[in-house]
Amino acid sequence: MAESMHDTMVEREIDRRKMQVSEEVAIQITGMNKWFGMFHVLRDIDLTVHKGERIVICGPSGSGKSTLIRCINRLEEHQAGQIVVEGTELTSDLKNIDKIRSEVGMCFQHFNLFPHLTILENCTLAPIWVRKIPKREAEETAMHFLEKVKIPEQAEKYPGQLSGGQQQRVAIARSLCMRPRIMLFDEPTSALDPEMIKEVLDTMIELAEEGMTMLCVTHEMGFARQVANRVIFMDDGQIVEQNEPEEFFKNPKSDRTKLFLSQILGH
Amino acid sequence: MSDTSFVRTEMLAEQDPPPTSVGVIGWLRANLFPNWWNAILTVLCLAAIWYVLSGLLGWTLRSVWTAGSLSECREVMIETWGSTHGHACWGVINDRWLQLLFGFYPPELYYRPILALLLLIAALAPVLFADKVSPRLLYVTAAYPFLMPWLMWGGSIWTPVGVAAGFVVAYLVGRALRGAVAGLVLGILSAIIWWMVWFGFPVQTEVLAAGLGEGLAAISPDTAPFLLETVESRKFGGFMLSVMIGVVAIGCSLPLGILLALGRQSNMLIVKAICVGFIEFIRGVPLITLLFVASTLLNIFLPPGTNFDIILRVMIMVTLFAAAYMAEVIRGGLAGLPTGQYEGADSLGLNYWQAQRLIIMPQALKISIPGIVSTFIGIFKDTTLVSIIALLDPLGLSNSIRADTDWNGIYWELFAFIALLFFIACFGMSRYSMYLERKLKTEND
Numbered sequence: 001m002a003e004s005m006h007d008t009m010v011e012r013e014i015d016r017r018k019m020q021v022s023e024e025v026a027i028q029i030t031g032m033n034k035w036f037g038m039f040h041v042l043r044d045i046d047l048t049v050h051k052g053e054r055i056v057i058c059g060p061s062g063s064g065k066s067t068l069i070r071c072i073n074r075l076e077e078h079q080a081g082q083i084v085v086e087g088t089e090l091t092s093d094l095k096n097i098d099k100i101r102s103e104v105g106m107c108f109q110h111f112n113l114f115p116h117l118t119i120l121e122n123c124t125l126a127p128i129w130v131r132k133i134p135k136r137e138a139e140e141t142a143m144h145f146l147e148k149v150k151i152p153e154q155a156e157k158y159p160g161q162l163s164g165g166q167q168q169r170v171a172i173a174r175s176l177c178m179r180p181r182i183m184l185f186d187e188p189t190s191a192l193d194p195e196m197i198k199e200v201l202d203t204m205i206e207l208a209e210e211g212m213t214m215l216c217v218t219h220e221m222g223f224a225r226q227v228a229n230r231v232i233f234m235d236d237g238q239i240v241e242q243n244e245p246e247e248f249f250k251n252p253k254s255d256r257t258k259l260f261l262s263q264i265l266g267h
Numbered sequence: 268m269s270d271t272s273f274v275r276t277e278m279l280a281e282q283d284p285p286p287t288s289v290g291v292i293g294w295l296r297a298n299l300f301p302n303w304w305n306a307i308l309t310v311l312c313l314a315a316i317w318y319v320l321s322g323l324l325g326w327t328l329r330s331v332w333t334a335g336s337l338s339e340c341r342e343v344m345i346e347t348w349g350s351t352h353g354h355a356c357w358g359v360i361n362d363r364w365l366q367l368l369f370g371f372y373p374p375e376l377y378y379r380p381i382l383a384l385l386l387l388i389a390a391l392a393p394v395l396f397a398d399k400v401s402p403r404l405l406y407v408t409a410a411y412p413f414l415m416p417w418l419m420w421g422g423s424i425w426t427p428v429g430v431a432a433g434f435v436v437a438y439l440v441g442r443a444l445r446g447a448v449a450g451l452v453l454g455i456l457s458a459i460i461w462w463m464v465w466f467g468f469p470v471q472t473e474v475l476a477a478g479l480g481e482g483l484a485a486i487s488p489d490t491a492p493f494l495l496e497t498v499e500s501r502k503f504g505g506f507m508l509s510v511m512i513g514v515v516a517i518g519c520s521l522p523l524g525i526l527l528a529l530g531r532q533s534n535m536l537i538v539k540a541i542c543v544g545f546i547e548f549i550r551g552v553p554l555i556t557l558l559f560v561a562s563t564l565l566n567i568f569l570p571p572g573t574n575f576d577i578i579l580r581v582m583i584m585v586t587l588f589a590a591a592y593m594a595e596v597i598r599g600g601l602a603g604l605p606t607g608q609y610e611g612a613d614s615l616g617l618n619y620w621q622a623q624r625l626i627i628m629p630q631a632l633k634i635s636i637p638g639i640v641s642t643f644i645g646i647f648k649d650t651t652l653v654s655i656i657a658l659l660d661p662l663g664l665s666n667s668i669r670a671d672t673d674w675n676g677i678y679w680e681l682f683a684f685i686a687l688l689f690f691i692a693c694f695g696m697s698r699y700s701m702y703l704e705r706k707l708k709t710e711n712d
Contacts, residue, residue: 075610094618102616112611116629116707125625126615178615 032081056224059234105175113159145173165196185216334358336673370504421495429465504659513647524593549591562656600635640700
């Protein structure tokens, strides 16, 4: 299949030694339903995510894919069914919610960095206030992760002074500073200029190489093909098809999937 | 077809701008005389400014500074200039400035309001200039709400100590019972019980002293150390009174306004309803009405014999009034924040209060600085309304000064002086707000 504009090539060889899916369950979603007012946005979602899985969720806009991952850390509340994250069930219990949020990292389309704090402060805030880690130690951790996303020299700047790609890498570092067990990505490259997409994808690939459990809503099919172990296609609030990436792209089963793939890949 | 291909072989060097567009001439041309029409307007405006200023300055400067009464003033004017028209009589300010500043506060105790003012500056410095002043001054800030009333009204030091101790008790109880809501409620309750015991206690001093001995008698109000002579509220007045009411209203309305704004955004229906009801009611009623309620109606509702200080009642009313406006200003700031900020804070596991304190409020307050300071300035000027309920703020005093036969018929000089005092305070606030905006802006982008 021809590479398209959306299909950023990942040039280097991916190190798959640590990319292993374990038997352990990280997220268990059963019979989950959600409505926005009268609109049935998520319908009977059943999804089991094992530790170490790298799942790419794709689908047309309005298909509920963002809403699905936002339910996992309760940015959206589900009305029926069950979501269990790392053994803790999401209910209206605020303590549970905060616990799950501190163990599930999230990156947003628009980064959502805190503009009034420096890059370093963005990264140390939650470890200091939620994890109660001493400031010095939190700063060391923050610098470690900022080096990892290759922008330690920006630590004293404010988010507004950075490019979009740099901001998104800071956002990833900020999440990592909480030492999350699961990372959620909500269209992390959709708001970026084309030349910045690669630097963010590279960071995400490194994360995958270290064995992080990842759920990514993205249109980067090159990333899906090379990094994901499973691709989920959603439409009309339901999971329409899921498969290993190679099979998913080569032999899509449902008509909706075929249509979608032809729309984003075939030009 | 023409050839559209072009390749630059040599890059152009930078050149100076033409001399007519820089320097004094450039500035004059750009701002005052860009074309004939604007040049005419500039000249007309300068003429108008000259006309107003010459009249005003003549009145202000060609004036009488030493006179004991208005008639004496007029005699001097006629002697010097041949007419009383167009000359100010500053003798009244010379004669009564202490009264305009302090009201009828006993002159031998003036050091107390002055000390309170100096402490106020020390207490505000670490809040207003956090990056330039030692944070240790914050202890003064913390002690000030208890020191100020003691300095102003006098009495036993055990009163402010007792009030402050109540807050300490509330804090300790709240901390011991870490659970958020229960800790808050029990903390407040224990503080109230503490105050009831503490202030109930002096009444029974003699009984207790007899029963429990000398130790307790030592802290009875009459034998307390640092006993300051009591000054009654009706002696308070002048600019001092305006500043007192203004500072209390400004200091308390900001936190109260923040809570009201958050309450108004709350998901909890009843909290939201109470906050919306409060804000809309207070904003829908003129301040004067509230002041009348404070001065007359409250007495009807309070149990007979309660002595609830009139200045304290006015302070509470002005604070509530300011808080309602403040809440709406801050709500505007909250509305200006993208939802991504809430989601960013939530996704990191910060709880509601942490998110508000660390992420939301710093940004919302920054957006609202101009509105907040406008509210502050407005409320400070509104303190002059207390003259309606017979408190002697500077405007109220100007009436009582005119009631003196010496100064009967003098208006402009008094008003000009009062206006100057208010202008200095309000202009200071305005400049500070601009300084703060600039400071926060350069830090961010």
